[in-house]
Amino acid sequence: MLSLFPELLDWSWYVPFVFRLFLGAYCCYIGWKGFHFIAKENAGAESDEGSAWTGMRTILFILGFSFVTGVIVQVLGSIGFTLAMFALFLRFKNSPHAEEPLQFYLLIGIVSLSLIFLGPGPYAFDLPL
Numbered sequence: 001m002l003s004l005f006p007e008l009l010d011w012s013w014y015v016p017f018v019f020r021l022f023l024g025a026y027c028c029y030i031g032w033k034g035f036h037f038i039a040k041e042n043a044g045a046e047s048d049e050g051s052a053w054t055g056m057r058t059i060l061f062i063l064g065f066s067f068v069t070g071v072i073v074q075v076l077g078s079i080g081f082t083l084a085m086f087a088l089f090l091r092f093k094n095s096p097h098a099e100e101p102l103q104f105y106l107l108i109g110i111v112s113l114s115l116i117f118l119g120p121g122p123y124a125f126d127l128p129l
Contacts, residue, residue, distance in 0.1 A: 070124025
């Protein structure tokens with residue numbers, strides 16, 4: 001295989017690690033940001049929709065923390081792919097809970113899907129492929 005920078009192929013083992021950190025940081029950020037958004041939106045009143053979104057944000061925060069630590073990454077990758085496709089669907093419906101552009105949710109879905117096949121990478125509490 002011809003490569004412009006063949007020395008970089010030695011570092012290919014770290015690609016899943018970078019993907020895990022990116023997805024983990026993003027999911028933690030969205031989960032944390034969602035807690036503040038819901039607290040401002042439901043000041044004093046508790047509704048069914050608010051509790052459902054609170055549960056979703058909690059799941060996102062736990063998902064992000066698990067991505068960062070590297071626990072059951074392939075299962076989390078499939079969950080992340082499903083959530084990214086759900087967010088893409090919400091974006092098509094112009095929901096206020098999906099703020100990023102369509103391309104961003106597609107990118108999140110592709111990175112999550114790649115973690116299913118690549119495995120957890122280094123520095124994970126999971127068994128590699």
